[in-house]
Amino acid sequence: MKAICWYGKQDVRVEQVPDPEILNPRDAIVRVTSTAICGSDLHLYDGFVPAMERGDILGHEFMGEVVEVGDGVKDLKPGDRVVVPFPISCGNCFFCKQGLSALCENSNPNAYLAEKMWGHSPAGIFGYSHLLGGYAGGQAEYVRVPFADVGPIKIENGFTDEQVLFLSDIFPTGYMAAENCDIKPGDSVAVWGCGPVGQFTIRSAKLLGAEQVFAIDSVPERLRMAEEGGAETINFETVGNVVGLLRDLTGGRGPDACIEAVGMEADGHGVQYAYDRTKQALMLETDRPIALREAILSVRNGGTLSVPGVYGGFIDKVPFGSLMNRGITVRTGQTHVHRYLKPLLERIEKGEIDPTFVVTHKMKLEDAPKAYETFLHKGDGCIKVVLKT
């Protein structure tokens, strides 16, 4: 089959590889019909995520048709159309039973490696480095899905792929980021980053009742999309002092919640940006927390900082004193996608949201190398790429 493989920094290729096989009783094989490139895939593409190996198959946002199931999978059969959550969850452990599927204790065969790096190991994730299991991803014609009796959700009512594909990651991720803010009537929420996750965060914050949503980015078409989603937009390149502006816009108090949907490769300007670029290039810090610092300083006293943005290792000059003295609550984590599948599918069914708004590019799977490049450089107004097999 054809698969999109990683070979190094900004080097992904279409390769011919063997078809996946059932390896465990609870596995299923899915023929991928649509898969997307995630903003977090760009961290892999740029070589900032450790423990990647030449030849790793990428992709954690995908859906398709079940073609084979193991003996232990009773409620799926060949022909079923499914969306697959990006974290791999066993459904049996302490964390899975509490709905914390991204913290599954049993799905990362390389847990020992993750423990060395992070103290404890989270769940395995498709196509997202050997720290998170080294699972082959879904940017391929076929993919092996472990614990298929727990993860995939069946799609039975004639939606197009684009309407439901993002249940695999970015819709639940944006939704959880907003849900983590415990939004109450009258609340204002600021969102850093108007990439695909930021866009779903903005709309989810609105769905959950936020009075005001501020969206911070510098890319015109992304700000425009945020505005269409109901946000008041702030271009950080023209504004300069985002913290000060947000203070003014919220009556001097600061937003009730700040959401950092940018992660380890934040853009910025001035001395601070140059400092982080240099430190990251010299491997003195793994991640650039520019948006994170701004979000911390912006949030109101006793407010919530929610971080769906992906970080890999260590960050520098974090104003922890601000967090501590002002009683900020921090909530973050990989998304517990499994618990959002049904409720968010219902919201799509009810017409509360149509996830297709985010798609700007549909391309063929074999055009992935070009798609990665376009997405990275935000060329051609690119916000979200869907790859079709």
Next chain:
Amino acid sequence: MIARSANGFVANRTEDCVARGLGWFSVALGLTQLLAPRSLGRVIGLENHAGVMRLLGLRELATGAGLLTQPQPQFWLKARVAGDVMDLVLLSSALASSQTGRARLALATAGVAAVTRVDYQACRCFSDRPEADISAVRVTRSITIDRPVEVLFAFWRNFENLPRIMNHVESVRVLDNQRSHWQTRGPAGRSIEWNAEIINEHPNELIAWRSTADSEVQHAGSVRFSTAPGSRGTIVKVALEYHPPAGAFGVAVAKLFGESPDKQIAVDLRRFKQLMETGETARTEGQPAGRRRSLSFKYDRMVRT
């Protein structure tokens, strides 16, 4: 024969305390030599040698650090004896050539001689320790498994089940109620076999075993099962002590091939948990990849075995 305390581990002995004491003595003396070489020189009757004194101070600090931080003190005790001999030579040559302060020099020489004796005794004590004991590897690890104690105990008690969770164990054959024969893959693919016997057993609580005297590998271990608080399943705690066939060198080789015992026990316990909770062990062996081998050597094979 190796002395074992109740939990099967080698107890701390007097000579360990002596070695630590000597370590601190080295550090204190070294610091004095380094920071106040002239004052010390005056006390022992060896003035105008601040440079030499500082160098000797560095030597003392190195030895002290070695004794206090390294698990095997033998080398550092030998280094102390060698240092004592060096000091005695320096002092006696000063005694021969010096006109002033001869009394102080003689006193210092007598002091060093006394310390030399203590160092030498400590050194002897450690050389008396059997080689296997020195290179013993001890590891403990625990994990919480969301299954009843009885289920986990029953699985483990049938040793023939264990190759399913222990990648490096090829086979276990139960010989009788107490004894079993183990065959494992050692470092660099070398096969190692031994017989194990149960030395202590409490149903649903504890199994302790050790290798029999005729075994190639001297090894003892225990697994304890206890109910986790708040109905969170069972805490399984494994303690292992073993003496690799080629001593410390064997451990080094094993680590080189990514087969450290600490990792092995951690990985095996995880696999035990996976099998008990999910009915299978998480794997990616055999999945496709855009390279010759399915698994990454560095990131998969090295961290799973």
